[in-house]
Amino acid sequence: MTEETARIGIVGIGNMGVQHVKHVIDLPNTELAALCDKNANRIDTAFALEDPPADPSASDEGGYAARLADVARFTNYQQMLDGAELDGVIIATPHYDHPDMSLLAFERGIHVLVEKPIAVHVKEAQRMIDGYRAAREAHTDLVFAAMFMQRTWGHWRKIKSMIADGDLGRLLRCSWLITDWFRTQSYYDSGGWRATWRGEGGGVLMNQCPHNLDLYQWIVGMPARAYGFVSFGKHHRIEVEDEVTAYFEHENGMVGHFITTTGESPGTNRLEIAGENGKLVYEGDELIFYRNEWSSIKQIRESESGFEAAPHRRELIQYEPKTTHGHEHIIENFADAILNGAGLIAPAEEGLNSVAINNAIILSAHKRQMVELPIDGEEFAALLEQYIADSPA
Numbered sequence: 001m002t003e004e005t006a007r008i009g010i011v012g013i014g015n016m017g018v019q020h021v022k023h024v025i026d027l028p029n030t031e032l033a034a035l036c037d038k039n040a041n042r043i044d045t046a047f048a049l050e051d052p053p054a055d056p057s058a059s060d061e062g063g064y065a066a067r068l069a070d071v072a073r074f075t076n077y078q079q080m081l082d083g084a085e086l087d088g089v090i091i092a093t094p095h096y097d098h099p100d101m102s103l104l105a106f107e108r109g110i111h112v113l114v115e116k117p118i119a120v121h122v123k124e125a126q127r128m129i130d131g132y133r134a135a136r137e138a139h140t141d142l143v144f145a146a147m148f149m150q151r152t153w154g155h156w157r158k159i160k161s162m163i164a165d166g167d168l169g170r171l172l173r174c175s176w177l178i179t180d181w182f183r184t185q186s187y188y189d190s191g192g193w194r195a196t197w198r199g200e201g202g203g204v205l206m207n208q209c210p211h212n213l214d215l216y217q218w219i220v221g222m223p224a225r226a227y228g229f230v231s232f233g234k235h236h237r238i239e240v241e242d243e244v245t246a247y248f249e250h251e252n253g254m255v256g257h258f259i260t261t262t263g264e265s266p267g268t269n270r271l272e273i274a275g276e277n278g279k280l281v282y283e284g285d286e287l288i289f290y291r292n293e294w295s296s297i298k299q300i301r302e303s304e305s306g307f308e309a310a311p312h313r314r315e316l317i318q319y320e321p322k323t324t325h326g327h328e329h330i331i332e333n334f335a336d337a338i339l340n341g342a343g344l345i346a347p348a349e350e351g352l353n354s355v356a357i358n359n360a361i362i363l364s365a366h367k368r369q370m371v372e373l374p375i376d377g378e379e380f381a382a383l384l385e386q387y388i389a390d391s392p393a
């Protein structure tokens with residue numbers, strides 16, 4: 001393509017879609033070509049065309065409502081794909097719709113940026129990816145990106161590059177305590193699809209943690225096996241998980257811990273990665289490297305002292321501070337990939353990994369045993385079907 005802007009359609013003008021609309025209007029390399037929400041009033045109310053606005057949190061600073069006046073609107077997604085002139089589509093509907101909506105776009109050669117999680121379970125994620133690969137035979141430049149905007153945040157990028165550069169040496173442990181996803185009962189009661197097996201397919205792991213699970217595998221790679229301890233509806237009147245403790249083992253011997261909940265406050269977001277050359281700790285916007293003067297493995301093997309660890313020093317690591325949530329960077333990169341073939345920050349095919357870890361934790365908790373990755377997608381799909389069938393929701 002040689003045009004300067006990519007024509008973008010957005011489906012799902014809810015909490016997230018509204019933000020995407022604003023970014024697509026504001027970015028220099030995107031043009032808002034069409035909007036779709038099955039709820040016809042959603043677009044007007046989201047942009048506070050009503051007085052008073054139905055959703056008081058929706059602000060129209062920047063006059064977006066006026067700038068939407070000429071944008072084509074649809075209540076049916078397929079009609080948007082067929083009726084609007086689109087280069088790409090952003091899918092911001094509830095999770096279960098992501099695969100079919102992506103596949104409908106691929107069949108038409110329309111590029112896709114899909115919200116997280118790319119799918120609810122690995123069988124569906126694989127179906128999307130297979131469909132994408134098949135569509136690329138006819139549309140060789142087809143772009144498939146995922147909204148993992150935390151990959152643009154400076155501290156995660158710095159941690160990833162330090163690990164990739166070998167600063168920590170052999171990795172021993174990666175522990176993520178991520179309990180600052182606090183949500184109230186009213187949050188869970190706010191949308192019909194939320195926090196049910198049928199509507200959302202999971203809880204804190206499915207809704208809040210796809211970012212963290214993606215970052216985990218992006219930074220230290222995929223675990224080989226997982227053991228999950230999961231509580232369903234422990235802190236809220238919901239049927240899905242709101243508290244999780246997971247233990248991972250990696251082929252390289254590294255172990256991982258992933259602890260999360262929406263039921264704790266104040267919460268913690270502490271990522272600690274230990275390697276032979278020291279320990280990297282991110283917490284409270286501070287990244288500290290406790291750097292060993294020599295390898296702890298060497299110290300274990302060679303020291304004549306029974307107790308002495310290798311000496312270390314504490315280094316404050318600088319990184320580019322986060323100024324926005326970063327969604328606009330992913331959208332800009334998506335358009336750049338469409339227009340100029342730029343490499344993607346978050347290829348959606350990699351979104352399979354966070355879904356796989358999620359499903360492995362739930363499957364393990366259900367079976368009360370360690371599970372190997374990749375898990376059997378059919379087995380997880382059957383478990384989810386059982387949860388849905390047993391649900392009164």
Ligand SMILES: NC(=O)c1ccc[n+]([C@@H]2O[C@H](COP(=O)([O-])OP(=O)(O)OC[C@H]3O[C@@H](n4cnc5c(N)ncnc54)[C@H](O)[C@@H]3O)[C@@H](O)[C@H]2O)c1
Nearest residue numbers: 012013014015016017037038039092093094095115116147
């Ligand atoms: N990346 C992030 O930071 C982030 C943050 C929040 C939500 N999300 C993701 O965004 C997606 C949407 O979440 P949300 O909180 O905006 O939900 P929401 O319920 O606020 O909005 C969803 C919208 O989709 C519309 N919709 C549903 N089915 C549709 C269909 N078949 N056709 C057209 N429109 C349809 C609904 O009417 C609603 O307006 C989810 O996948 C969620 O995980 C991502």
